[in-house]
Amino acid sequence: MNPMLAIDLPALMIAVAASIACALPGSLLVLRGQALLGDALSHMVLPGIVIAFLATGRIASGPMLVGALAAGLIGAGLIALVRRAARLEPSAAMGLVFTILFAAGVVLLETEAARKVDLDLNHALYGHLEAALWLEPAEWADLLGLEIWLTAPRPLQMLAPVALLLALALVLVFKELRIASFDPDYATLQGFRPRMIDFGLTAATTLAAVAAFEAVGSILVIALLTCPAAMARLCTDRLAAHIGLSVFFASLIAVAGYTTAATLETSASATMAAAGGLAVALTVIVRHLRRRYAKPPAAVPGNAPNSEVRPLRPGSG
Amino acid sequence: MLEALTLSAGYNAAVAMIGATLLGVAAGPVGVFMLLRRRALLADAASHSTLPGVVAAFLVSLWLTGDGRLLPVLLLGAAMAAALGVIGVQALQAHSRLSGSTAIAVVLSAGFGLGVMGLSYVQNLPVAGQAGLDRFLIGQTAGMRLADAYLIAGVAAALVLAVAAFFKELRLIAFDPDFAAAAGWPVQRLDLLANGLLLATVVVGLTSVGLILIVALLIVPAVTARLWTRSLERMALLAAGFGGVSAYCGAAASAAFHHLPTGATIVLVAGGIFAISLPFAPLSRPKGAAEAQEPPP
Numbered sequence: 001m002n003p004m005l006a007i008d009l010p011a012l013m014i015a016v017a018a019s020i021a022c023a024l025p026g027s028l029l030v031l032r033g034q035a036l037l038g039d040a041l042s043h044m045v046l047p048g049i050v051i052a053f054l055a056t057g058r059i060a061s062g063p064m065l066v067g068a069l070a071a072g073l074i075g076a077g078l079i080a081l082v083r084r085a086a087r088l089e090p091s092a093a094m095g096l097v098f099t100i101l102f103a104a105g106v107v108l109l110e111t112e113a114a115r116k117v118d119l120d121l122n123h124a125l126y127g128h129l130e131a132a133l134w135l136e137p138a139e140w141a142d143l144l145g146l147e148i149w150l151t152a153p154r155p156l157q158m159l160a161p162v163a164l165l166l167a168l169a170l171v172l173v174f175k176e177l178r179i180a181s182f183d184p185d186y187a188t189l190q191g192f193r194p195r196m197i198d199f200g201l202t203a204a205t206t207l208a209a210v211a212a213f214e215a216v217g218s219i220l221v222i223a224l225l226t227c228p229a230a231m232a233r234l235c236t237d238r239l240a241a242h243i244g245l246s247v248f249f250a251s252l253i254a255v256a257g258y259t260t261a262a263t264l265e266t267s268a269s270a271t272m273a274a275a276g277g278l279a280v281a282l283t284v285i286v287r288h289l290r291r292r293y294a295k296p297p298a299a300v301p302g303n304a305p306n307s308e309v310r311p312l313r314p315g316s317g
Numbered sequence: 318m319l320e321a322l323t324l325s326a327g328y329n330a331a332v333a334m335i336g337a338t339l340l341g342v343a344a345g346p347v348g349v350f351m352l353l354r355r356r357a358l359l360a361d362a363a364s365h366s367t368l369p370g371v372v373a374a375f376l377v378s379l380w381l382t383g384d385g386r387l388l389p390v391l392l393l394g395a396a397m398a399a400a401l402g403v404i405g406v407q408a409l410q411a412h413s414r415l416s417g418s419t420a421i422a423v424v425l426s427a428g429f430g431l432g433v434m435g436l437s438y439v440q441n442l443p444v445a446g447q448a449g450l451d452r453f454l455i456g457q458t459a460g461m462r463l464a465d466a467y468l469i470a471g472v473a474a475a476l477v478l479a480v481a482a483f484f485k486e487l488r489l490i491a492f493d494p495d496f497a498a499a500a501g502w503p504v505q506r507l508d509l510l511a512n513g514l515l516l517a518t519v520v521v522g523l524t525s526v527g528l529i530l531i532v533a534l535l536i537v538p539a540v541t542a543r544l545w546t547r548s549l550e551r552m553a554l555l556a557a558g559f560g561g562v563s564a565y566c567g568a569a570a571s572a573a574f575h576h577l578p579t580g581a582t583i584v585l586v587a588g589g590i591f592a593i594s595l596p597f598a599p600l601s602r603p604k605g606a607a608e609a610q611e612p613p614p
Contacts, residue, residue: 030415030416030419033416033418033419034418035416035418035419035421035422035423036358036418036421036422038422039358039361039422039425082595085595085601086540086543086544086595086601087543087600088540089355089357091355091357091358091418092352092355092357092536092540094358095357095358095361095532095533095536096533096536096537096540096591099530099532099533099536099537099584100533100537100584100585100587100588100591102529102530102581103530103533103580103581103582103584103585103588104581104585104588106455106530106578106580106581107577107578107581107582107585110576110577110578110581111574111576111577121454121455122451125433125454125529126433219426219429219529220426220429220430220433222422222425222426223426223427223429223430225422226419226422226423226426227423227426227427229419230415230419230422230423233414233415233419234413234414234415261434264434264438265437265438265441266434266435266437266438267433267434267436267437269430269433270429270430270431270432270433270434270436270437271430271434272430273426273427273429273430273431273433274427274430274431274434275430276423276426276427276430277423277424277426277427277428277430277431278427280409280423280427281427284409284412284413287413288412
């Protein structure tokens with residue numbers, strides 16, 4: 001057995017695929033000031049996943065996806081309902097709903113699912129990236145065959161299509177998104193409904209969160225959703241560059257985090273999250289140093305960069 | 318169940334339950350002020366940041382005393398890390414163009430990631446006692462040592478007294494910090510006091526509710542109380558009551574049925590009180606009511 005091929009390669013591929021799948025919706029969440037919606041969704045999918053697990057008795061991609069999507073969308077609906085009915089600011093309504101749903105998931109997990117061995121609390125909290133084993137390819141050349149990929153570890157079989165699907169969706173609606181970002185009023189006139197963007201983004205985030213669940217658990221997902229996008233937000237004002245940089249930083253963080261974890265023998269998903277936070281801090285510091293030591297640009301009145309992306313809905317969440 | 322509810326399920330369990338209840342009582346009004354100051358999820362960032370502090374304190378006290386399980390040391394580490402987390406959020410907001418919610422999400426995930434990294438590192442060490450560290454994640458009052466139960470109950474009682482003693486000051490900075498400053502109040506120090514009470518609640522709650530869900534004990538009773546009254550005094554009292562009842566019932570249920578996790582059960586009881594209040598309380602907005610009558614506060 002080639003340990004590089006059997007252990008490190010599948011884990012790394014899962015880490016990168018999870019990071020990219022999360023960075024795509026995450027980049028939009030950060031741009032819209034809705035990073036905490038990602039936090040809420042990643043907690044709220046837990047009861048859906050646990051119920052699907054209890055119903056089928058095993059960790060299966062299909063039922064888990066359905067359960068988690070249902071839980072995410074129901075949770076998002078509950079947040080909107082509570083926000084109106086209890087006259088709450090968005091973040092308080094989110095905090096109320098996601099903690100209660102997460103608590104329900106934890107109780108279900110500890111009382112019911114604990115009798116089965118496949119899914120336990122640690123798994124749900126920080127995933128099990130290290131468990132990925134791929135014994136089928138005997139040597140590197142085997143990877144060239146197409147059939148071998150059908151034997152890839154289950155998390156990868158779920159994550160790769162999800163990442164592709166999200167990328168495709170983003171390309172398809174890119175023009176609409178850009179218009180909605182530049183000029184919300186014009187976008188409304190054109191008949192794009194903000195609610196459709198909200199709904200689509202909620203569904204996309206839930207999909208990414210549940211696809212990444214097996215690899216990184218339900219809490220550390222928030223690092224994958226937010227950190228690369230926060231770095232990109234600090235670097236660019238153009239929408240396409242923002243999304244591209246988010247994906248690039250996501251892969252970088254995944255590789256750096258995984259290799260660090262392998263060296264220190266710490267939890268891989270947690271090390272990726274810590275690396276993400278560190279990377280954001282470094283980006284902030286580097287930008288400060290550059291601003292301090294760079295020549296101040298000559299101020300040209302009336303020449304403000306008009307390509308700046310405005311948050312679609314500023315200040316929510 | 319009845320045995321647990323009447324505090325006769327053993328002396329340790331009874332002290333732990335009293336501690337949890339006092340914590341719930343303190344968390345209610347602290348949560349009310351937190352909501353008024355729109356800092357609901359700042360507490361979430363703070364609570365997730367406690368984990369690396371707990372692990373670091375474990376390592377330090379293991380190195381100094383040979384025993385890593387000294388609860389006061391662990392809680393001190395947690396408090397310091399939580400304060401660092403809050404400072405981190407404020408620094409990100411002040412020194413970059415990231416929005417408040419992004420700053421909170423970044424600090425929360427970095428703190429929790431560092432903490433879990435530390436946990437996995439400590440688990441590989443050839444020492445005893447590290448297994449108890451992950452009880453801080455979702456809280457567990459069962460099996461708490463008597464000295465620790467006394468410590469939690471004592472600090473929680475002090476917290477209740479502090480909230481009562483500084484009620485007027487907290488109200489001032491929650492409603493009109495500008496007026497308070499103009500009237501000569503030391504607003505910055507009061508702000509620090511309010512944040513300190515919030516952090517203390519989070520840290521004391523680690524043992525019973527756990528760091529993932531402690532924010533619920535701050536938000537849910539306070540929101541529920543706001544459905545019933547507009548007066549701040551009554552709101553704080555009601556929130557204290559809801560918080561206390563939730564914590565008491567949750568701790569009793571998990572003492573009676575050992576597989577019920579304490580923290581999650583407490584949150585579910587609080588959520589139940591909210592769900593019952595929502596359709597009946599006078600101030601929740603009925604379906605289709607005119608929005609203009611109820612401007613958001």
